Amino acid sequence: MDMQLLIRLALRILALALKFALTIVLARSLGFAAVAGYGLALAVSVVSSKILGLGFSTEINRRLSLSDPTDAIREVGRLLLLYCVVYGAIAAVVAMLHGSSEFARIRPTILWGVVLVAFSEHAGLETTSYVFSLHRPRAGAMLLFVRTGAWAGVAIIGLLVHAVRSVEVIFMLWWTTNVITAITACWLIWRRSIEVGLVDADQSPRNLRGGRSVWIDGMPFFVATIMLSGLQYAERFIASGVMAADALGRYVFSWSISNAIQTIAYATIAVTAGPRLIRVLSVADGDFWRTLRSSVRSSACITIIAAAAILIVHKSIFRIAHEPAGGAEFMTLLTLLASFVLRSIADIYWCAAVALRLGMRVAIAVSVVASVSIPLEWLLVTRLGVVGAALAHLMASTVIVILLIVLVMRAHTVTVVGIENRSSLHVS
Known part of the structure; x- marks a missing residue:
């Protein structure tokens, strides 16, 4: 580092x-x-x-x-x-x-x-x-x-x-x-x-329409962001209707502790990864994939280390809050930590999707994920309680990160092939 x-x-x-x-x-x-x-x-x-x-x-x-x-x-x-x-x-x-x-x-x-x-x-x-x-x-x-x-x-x-x-x-x-x-x-x-x-x-007059183009190009990501935020809290809203307040409070406590690792990774890696990825795409000799891989490794490294540290001291954290730290609580915390590790990686691929201007594709894909995930999350929460809520969060995180990886890889491959074809035509 x-x-x-x-x-x-x-x-x-x-x-x-x-x-x-x-x-x-x-x-x-x-x-x-x-x-x-x-x-x-x-x-x-x-x-x-x-x-x-x-x-x-x-x-x-x-x-x-x-x-x-x-x-x-x-x-x-x-x-x-x-x-x-x-x-x-x-x-x-x-x-x-x-x-x-x-x-x-x-x-x-x-x-x-x-x-x-x-x-x-x-x-x-x-x-x-x-x-x-x-x-x-x-x-x-x-x-x-x-x-x-x-x-x-x-x-x-x-x-x-x-x-x-x-x-x-x-x-x-x-x-x-x-x-x-x-x-x-x-x-x-x-x-x-x-x-x-x-x-x-x-x-110059040509810039007077810039605000409208900013809004049109940014709106799909705005819609996708709202839906992703909903998926971030969906299992909590579902749980609030089927769980006792005490059980829900314990889940929120574990969620808040686990969310810290994504917050740290975002403020440390993602805030600079996004601008770097955009800049390397705007210059002729930029290496998009190397920058992306480096950012993913850094984000994963930081969150895994932070997650391990939380697991080591979790009993002390729970004791300070007068919370039990049994097997179910440990399983919930472990599941949520794994989920937020994936979310931190998804943040980097989100930055890559922004750099590649994939707003419409991301918005459509996230809406499909939301329509499928919410019924499954309801099933997990109602059947397995607190652990089910954590598993629902992990399931959503897994689908989101896979979705973003696929979209980014396909889009950048098409971009690279297009550039190479144009270059070969120019040479010939």
């Missing part, structure tokens, strides 16, 4: 540790009502970060990763303005619905804190991804750490010294950090625009 990769790995592990510690300190300092509010904001922010992309995110990041990102940088400004308009529209709707029964049980300060966290999380995620796509991994890694971990460290200190006395202050720290991160990322993008000579460049 190179030094930059190790730094990204260390920052991601530290960020996860700080977020985990914040939950514990928050519970002890402000009680579980505050934890419930924090959990609501966390869930809303995860969903909004995907939905508020509106289908633009994947394609604009692909274009920013090209060897010449000039047109894409121009589109970023328009896209960020569009997002701000959407935030304003949603805020207006929330304000109008504020007095309705759906929001009656939520305190106004909690409600608006969650809304601001959701908007700022999306803005921070989008702009940080732009920095990574512009091949600035060191700056991107620092921004990612600040918005996912550093603010939690400040919140923990505030709670311990009693400077933070409400969950609303936690929200304020959270969204303020995201805003600062987004502004910093925009400054870095502006600096890059100066490097490519865009600031004083003439705005």
Whole structure:
């Protein structure tokens, strides 16, 4: 591993540790009502970060990763303005619905804190991804750490010294950090625009339609992302209807621990693998397959090592949470760890599919997988309980990674053959 990769790995592990510690300190300092509010904001922010992309995110990041990102940088400004308009529209709707029964049980300060966290999380995620796509991994890694971990460290200190006395202050720290991160990322993008000579460049008419083409090219991946997110949680939703709350809570606990390995691999490998794969396709002498194999090996290596470490200390982790650590719990954890190892590999092949512009094929294939997987997952969960839920997750992960590998291999083979045929015709 190179030094930059190790730094990204260390920052991601530290960020996860700080977020985990914040939950514990928050519970002890402000009680579980505050934890419930924090959990609501966390869930809303995860969903909004995907939905508020509106289908633009994947394609604009692909274009920013090209060897010449000039047109894409121009589109970023328009896209960020569009997002701000959407935030304003949603805020207006929330304000109008504020007095309705759906929001009656939520305190106004909690409600608006969650809304601001959701908007700022999306803005921070989008702009940080732009920095990574512009091949600035060191700056991107620092921004990612600040918005996912550093603010939690400040919140923990505030709670311990009693400077933070409400969950609303936690929200304020959270969204303020995201805003600062987004502004910093925009400054870095502006600096890059100066490097490519865009600031004083003439705005040619041909670029005015760029936003529409970004949306059209990115929408299939947006649809596929929503469906994959659903498959990530499908067995949990099924289990919530057939399992006791206590059993479901134990499953979610094991799921959360296991998911950490995919999160680490994504922030360490996938965020830079995507831009690299796109760039090697945009240059004549790029080696796509070597870059892809290297990224897959790195992601698999990191997740397997992390999974092994979790298995070694899992009894201590379960003991801290006052959870049993018997054979069924170990089997559930082992199955979920294997599933998330596969998910981390799927993340790399997803990046390859984006680089190869396979959006429509991926969307169709994922929809077929979802239609077949959900009935099978229901059968596993209802017959085998918690272990069945873990097996359902593993089954979905296995099908997804196989699907992406097949699509990427077939598409790149066709691309290479086409290039070779054109080259031979040119020579003759």
